[in-house]
Amino acid sequence: MREITYAQAIKEAMCEEMRRDKNLIFIGEDIGIYGGAFGVSRGMFEEFGEERIRDTPISELAITGCAVGASMAGLKTIVEIMFSDFITLAMDQLVNQAAKNKFQFGGQASVPMVLRAPGGSGTGAAEQHSQSLEAWVSHVPGLKVVIPATPYDAKGLLKTAIRDNNPVVFIEQKLLYRVKGPVPDETEDYIIPFGKADIKRVGTDVTIVTYGRMVQRSLNVAEKMDKEGVDVEVIDIRSLVPLDKECLINSAKKTGKVLIVHEACQTGGFGGELVSTIVDSDAFFYLDAPVKRLGGLDVPIPYNPKLEAQVVPTEERIIAVLKELL
């Protein structure tokens, strides 16, 4: 299979969907000629033109609301928020409008829009451009939340997101944009359903449940542990809402030991939900140890690269916590 980058996979998903659906438009800051802050949409303006690839002023609230209105009125929209931190500027439209309109209007509205936003640290952009805010949006009924970890998943999940009739928050990982991975040819129209976790590595001794950038890191840890005779299962949940609870519960039953890993700050992070999913179920009776979680430190992301690297779960810390479980 050919290999393309995570960014290319996202662009391909958008382009293929725009070719098959003339009702789909794409709006955001600097997504046109410039090709997006991370170059994801480079070339799309040339192919689809300014009516469908719409550069906007720096107005996150208005452009998110514009997507809500256009989608309610009958178009489909992708809106790019340059950094996921900037959803703070668009929260009213995302939380009070997009998420609630179907419900509060008694089912009359649907809001088929995808809000794409890169999240995560590691680029030296510090406090206001590096956060992982997925727990916030996961807490709002009416939104779906997806975070792909590989180019293959990014393309398949984004196509599903675009075809979905609900507002989907699609959080990309900026450190993965240049990472390559196998993706089927453009002739193959594959999609990946939401609510279906992917067991990225099958193991028998202990389970790591994770998502996003921490998937590859957990796989690296699994290879190292393998050399020590420990067989680690790595589950990538892929979509936080809806969540594939069954997959987590089955794995917990199988291994009896579970570690949750995510980059977002630990307190109030989505990891708490993942822990609850397991201990609230009959998997509780199969556990051989407390379910552990390892999130980022409860601090803003610092600028200094050495500090920045250490405030999120490192391979060393994942291994250390994993060993506590064994």
Add this chain to the structure above:
Amino acid sequence: MKLSKEKHKELYLKMVQTREFEETAARLFVEGKVHGTAHFCTGEEATGIGVCSALEVKDYILQTHRGHNQGIGKNMDINKMMAEFLGKETGFCKGNGGCMHIADFSVGSLGANGIVGGGIPIATGAALKQKYNKEKNITVCFFGDGATNEGAFHESLNLASIWDLPLVFVCTNNLYGMSSHISKSMNIEDISIRASSYGIKGISLDGNDVLKIYEETLKAKEYVLNNGPMLMVLNTYRWMGHSKSDPQVYRTKEEVKEWKKKCPIKRHKEYILENKIMTAMELETLEKQAVGDIKRAVEFAENSPEPRIENIFNDVYAD
């Protein structure tokens, strides 16, 4: 502009229906038949009625929390409005939304909003869809004077301007944002000058003159289809408190009394009689019709079933 007798009848009836709807709603509160809150547009009827009566079904509106006149103006079914007010299964929102979140997509109402200014960005999207599809219809976005201090207002006027969207921003200036007089929340007297910051046309009208509002909306529709958005400020007055719980300690009874003299319904009635468009008897017939309409709406609502908790998940996500 000379309107037909039918148009006068429509405008007058809708204003009286709105007045009757709200007075009845207030009474239902006192009788303990509804909970929650309500925001009445009494005294402002001409704004929503005048604007919406100039629109077609395919023109969209975004309503405010104080928008019974907007809904009735856009021909929303009064029975379903009252049922929603009472939180019933037969209401427009199946009892999920109440009047603050009422919507009727079948007549082009894309919803009221409980967030001040929340509908303004949404209106840009609705208008973008109309422009994208080369439709000959427009979007009208209602909001109050208070909303023009929100970022959503400024971002949206700017966006609509650069994209030449077929969108009329209608500001109902009733002088108060909850308890704050506009003189305490902005250093301008004429809100329409805010349009100039975005390079669009702004006009300021007597918000109690239903005929003028109707006429200017017809012109505005033509204008925005050809030139992009504009801001229309309708200057009026909120007779009631902000919501049911407002003791109105921030203004005098005399001030309210003065404004009541400028009642938009009374004014239209006088115009009709002076110009011999209808007789007093004909007007009385319309008033009786409105009373009957609202009475039937209450009966419909009261006889409607309550929504069931078994269905609570039905509309959280679309299929």
